[in-house]
Amino acid sequence: MAEIVLEGITKRYPDGALAVQDFNLTIADGEFVILVGPSGCGKSTTLNMIAGLEDITEGTLRIDGQVVNDRAPKDRDIAMVFQSYALYPHMNVRDNMGFALRLAKADKAVINAKVEEAARILDLTQHLDRKPANLSGGQRQRVAMGRAIVRDPKAFLMDEPLSNLDAKLRVQMRTQIAALQRRLGTTTVYVTHDQVEAMTLGDRVVVMRGGVVQQVGTPQELYDEPVNLFVAGFIGSPGMNFLAATLEQGSLRTSLGDLPLEDRVRRRLEGRDVPRDLIVGIRPEDFEDAALVDERHTGHTCSATVDVRESVGSDVYVHFTEEGGPAGTAELAELAADSGRADTGMQGHRIVARLSPATRAAEGSPLDLWLDASRIHVFDPATGINLTHPER
Amino acid sequence: MMSHRNRTLTGWGVVNVLVVLYALFPVWWIVALSFKDPSTLSDGNFVPRKWTWENYHGIFQTSEFTRALINSIGIAVIATTIAVVLGTMAAYAVARLRFPGKRLLIGMSLLIAMFPPISLVSPLFNIERVLGIFDTWVGLIIPYMTFSLPLAIYTLSAFFREIPWDLEKAAKVDGATPWQAFRLVIAPLAAPGVFTTGILVFIFCWNDFLFAISLTSTTAARTVPAAIAFFTGSSQFQQPTGSIAAAAVVITVPIVIFVLLFQRRIVAGLTAGAVKG
Structure with missing residues (x-):
């Protein structure tokens, strides 16, 4: 668990296109922050920069007080949930969830205990030995969540984790994610293009447009006092x-x-x-x-x-x-x-x-x-x- | 309506049978020859009158064939392994990374594939003699590897492109180094492609006659296709037809086993379930 500080974060592609411009935000320890905006507004790019999957052109990124601009994703101690879930198809659910711990050379017994604990929380215990191909969409989504929570990381980064689910399941998972985040108290940055998700999930919402932050505030503030059209x-x-x-x-x-x-x-x-x-x-x-x-x-x-x-x-x-x-x-x-x-x-x-x-x-x-x-x-x-x- | 469909099916059936017969007839002819007794070799029968294992016995009696078999297996396996390992890494780079000279690399490998091998035989012959690798395993492994790499890079990069980017990102975030991500996530998923490529490269090395006959002079590195050409009959006036047929059958069997063994892996869609569905 940690505070994430973005100072003047800018992303410029080699062809000169500006994806994110001067992004400033301090995400408090344990806070649930939503990045929301239409497609192409730079919200996913921002998330990838926090994860370390994309380089930061300008600005400083601090996680837990340390500048991590030049650190590889694996050294940032963050977990990410992808829109496509990105489950490893050749591993069963247990290995998928324990993969990060295995890479960290954790003790086998510890890995097992943590995976089973996560599976219990996410109601996946009876599916632990199945392959992702044999799971339903909702189950895959939960495995992706499980892969993030077993690690007990400094922060969760979620990139439209619910957009591949049908409407009913999406509402259920939304509630589950909110409850899970509150229970674990892990700093979370969540990207979505769905303003209903943004309003219902976040402690604070960041509205972006064309790579520029428009407004940061609680959902009610954004609704009652929008700064612009x-x-x-x-x-x-x-x-x-x-x-x-x-x-x-x-x-x-x-x-x-x-x-x-x-x-x-x-x-x-x-x-x-x-x-x-x-x-x-x-x-x-x-x-x-x-x-x-x-x-x-x-x-x-x-x-x-x-x-x-x-x-x-x-x-x-x-x-x-x-x-x-x-x-x-x-x-x-x-x-x-x-x-x-x-x-x-x-x-x-x-x-x-x-x-x-x-x-x-x-x-x-x-x-x-x-x-x-x-x-x-x-x-x-x-x-x-x-x-x-x-x-x- | 039904009869029309039946007639179409029958038509296709007949065509299929004809094609299969056309393809398998020479194979059967060779198999039949290999089992014929020397006295009935030229009787023109499709089915041997007198079945015998003598031809098979014969070729394994001398070191000429066994030595060539060892050469063939050794050279093909080593060349395939090196080509697939190098090809996997090169294909990964071609499919995933941006680097200067990428187009040049692809163009060069295509160029190698388009060169008629016969035009390179005499230069290679001279080069290898100067370097002292003429008539050695290395002297064959190098050209085999070179000519099969473009094929390996092409088929493998197609497989790598199919693997979702997100899997690699997920591995990185999970704490994997680039090498670990490649070894633990990408390579297992590309396995069907690697097997397919391996088989193709192996068949190329195994069947090659041109390099094998040109770049060898003794049994030190002569592979089976070349060795068969040096078969002699038991007497000066006897054709070694039976031995040749038996040797041909012996070297076809490994290929058939290979393909049968791995075809399920080739077909298996290993990436199923990686992403939404």
């Missing part, structure tokens, strides 16, 4: 809705009507250089069916025609099309491409609202929507910065 759009499912807006006479003019500047928003915008054209971000749950809201005076009410109504039991998601053009920036285009929204070929700009199941919203009919104007976010379209973020 990218983080705002990436975190949350369904994602935040973005509307083009102009600031006019103390209110925000959007295609949903003029949104009043509530105190919270006004206070935060004060003393900042606020351009006239803005982007307003509204989380789906900040909408409500106007008929179900008592205190309408604090927010804003508008009317829209429901395109699609999706009921998931506890909530009802209502999709409607906003007439005004979408708020278009590079960040939003990238987010749309990453989520596949760009490929669905839908015209117009979709807005999603999460309503109480008591709503009477019906497809094709108009609906009065209330939105909590005190919870909106205001972004600068040029820089993508969240102007309503408490810091900066």
